[in-house]
Structures are given as C-alpha cells and as structure tokens.
Amino acid sequence: MSGSAPGEQGNARAIGVFDSGLGGLTVVHELRRCLPRESIVYLGDTARVPYGTRSAATVVRYARGCARLLVQRNIKALVIACNTASAVALDILQAELDLPVIGVVGPGARAAVTAADQAEREQGRPVRIGVMGTLSTIRSGAYAREVARLSSRHEVHSQAAPLLVPLVEEGWLEGDVPRLAIERYLSTLLKPDVGVLVLGCTHYPLLKSMIAEVALRLLGRPIRVVDSAEATASAVHELLEQRAWHTPNPEAALQLLVTDLPDSFQASATRFLGDVVGSAQAVDIMPADG
Numbered sequence: 001m002s003g004s005a006p007g008e009q010g011n012a013r014a015i016g017v018f019d020s021g022l023g024g025l026t027v028v029h030e031l032r033r034c035l036p037r038e039s040i041v042y043l044g045d046t047a048r049v050p051y052g053t054r055s056a057a058t059v060v061r062y063a064r065g066c067a068r069l070l071v072q073r074n075i076k077a078l079v080i081a082c083n084t085a086s087a088v089a090l091d092i093l094q095a096e097l098d099l100p101v102i103g104v105v106g107p108g109a110r111a112a113v114t115a116a117d118q119a120e121r122e123q124g125r126p127v128r129i130g131v132m133g134t135l136s137t138i139r140s141g142a143y144a145r146e147v148a149r150l151s152s153r154h155e156v157h158s159q160a161a162p163l164l165v166p167l168v169e170e171g172w173l174e175g176d177v178p179r180l181a182i183e184r185y186l187s188t189l190l191k192p193d194v195g196v197l198v199l200g201c202t203h204y205p206l207l208k209s210m211i212a213e214v215a216l217r218l219l220g221r222p223i224r225v226v227d228s229a230e231a232t233a234s235a236v237h238e239l240l241e242q243r244a245w246h247t248p249n250p251e252a253a254l255q256l257l258v259t260d261l262p263d264s265f266q267a268s269a270t271r272f273l274g275d276v277v278g279s280a281q282a283v284d285i286m287p288a289d290g
Helices: 025-034 054-073 084-098 107-125 133-139 141-148 164-169 176-189 204-217 229-242 260-271
Strands: 014-017 038-046 077-080 102-103 128-133 158-160 194-200 224-227 254-257
Touching: 014 025, 014 054, 014 084, 025 229, 025 254, 025 260, 038 054, 054 084, 054 133, 054 141, 077 084, 077 229, 084 102, 084 107, 084 133, 084 141, 102 107, 107 141, 107 194, 107 224, 107 229, 128 133, 128 141, 128 176, 128 229, 133 141, 133 158, 141 158, 158 176, 158 194, 164 176, 176 204, 194 204, 194 229, 204 224, 224 229, 254 260
Parallel strands: 014 038, 014 077, 038 254, 077 102, 128 158, 128 194, 194 224
Antiparallel strands: none
C-alpha cells in the first residue's frame, strides 16, 4: 500500500470504494459498521456490470477509470470492493496511485487461512479451503496464490459461480432459483475435506445464509463461511489505526455514484445496506476510459 499521510485536515477525507455494481455495498455496510465516523464515496459501475465475465485487460481498464474518478473526489484511501478487479488490477493501482489501495482478495484469504487453521486444530486433520467466485476471479487464481503465500498447509479448491451475481442484482435472494444454482455449484466444490468456504465475490454475502444452509445439507456438517467484505473492512480499520488517519468529524456521509440507472440503484442499495439511503448520482467515466 502506498500513500503519504493526509495531514490533520486530510483525515476528514472520505474513503473511496468502487465495484462493478451493487455487490461492493456489502463492503460499505461493513465499513459503516466498524468505522461509523468515516465518510464514504461509493462508485458502482452499473453501466458495465458484471466485471466477472470480462478479460483481465478490460477489467484493468475499467478499474483505472473508476479509481481516477474517485481520486478526483479527494479521497484518502481506495477500496476495490470487487474480487475480480482486486484479482487483476490491485498491484497496478497500488503502483500508479499515491494513496493506499486495498483489495478484497488479500483480507479474505487471510481470514480463510485463520479459519482453516482453527478447523484443522478442531478436526485433527488437514483442511482444504473452498472458494466461490466469478469466472475472472477463479481463472486468475488470486485466492490460491494468496493462500499459498500465507500458508503451505491448506490447498484451495475453486468453483466459478457466475449465475449468482445477476441473481443478487435482480433481488432473487430467496426461493428455488437461487437455491438450485447454489446447490449446483457447491455440489462440485464441496469435497469431504473442505472445511472453509470463501465467498469470493462481494455480491455473495446477500446469499450467505442460503449458501451455509445448502453446504450443511450437502456435507452433513456446518462449514465456516468467510465473508471477504467483513475481512476487508477490518483491514481498512487497521490501516487507519496504524496511520492515525481516523476522521475527527462526528458525523459520516455516504455518497453514491453510479454510471447508469441511479433510481433503481438507490432502491436496491437499501436492500444491501439495511437502511434507507440518499439518492444516487449518475456520473460518466466512459469518454476518458473507453
């Protein structure tokens, strides 16, 4: 992570967060829970959702455009609240930007290794880590690399689950349709030695209860489910604590920016954040970004 101290006045700057659409709001929800005094500017690139089916080069180009827009809003740190963009663009943005950039893959992998270590101690046998994610995230191998960097004890078994993002975007969070899709993916992913399941997409936490329920039925035992949104919020909290960058302001603001369909985004954001939110502002990053 790069970036110099913002100074006493700069501590009041907002945290910038971007994702391809609604999913990154699960990170915003966790940030607001553990950092209630921090203001947040969120950018949902709804004109180009989903990122998970795009090429790596395209995702990098999109991520650069989103980052540029948020940096222009005078943020003090940037969170890539998208597993796909974190997997392929994090290193690039960290090198190019003069502020801290945090992705969701690293914090999620660390939380998964911690959970797997605990499960191994309890079960007395090696534990494998399962990862569900978009096609791009799984193809990148980002979680497997990060887990291997952190620990040599746990193998990673991955499964792309591309249907889950559009289901969440459309609000299909209950019923047979999401349940059957989850069952199809987990039946391939959950081997007997898998003891931890990583939700490798920030859309997936809205299906967390159903995912845990289906996993229990398939395995015949509970499984630890790691939410990368929670882990990322903890990483941001740690960053601000280490650098003494917590805002001095008692009231936090949330600004929502989207590249398309602001009205429908606002309605859906209430579902993600658990409370009523203000209007979303439409922004255009296409001319500069392609």
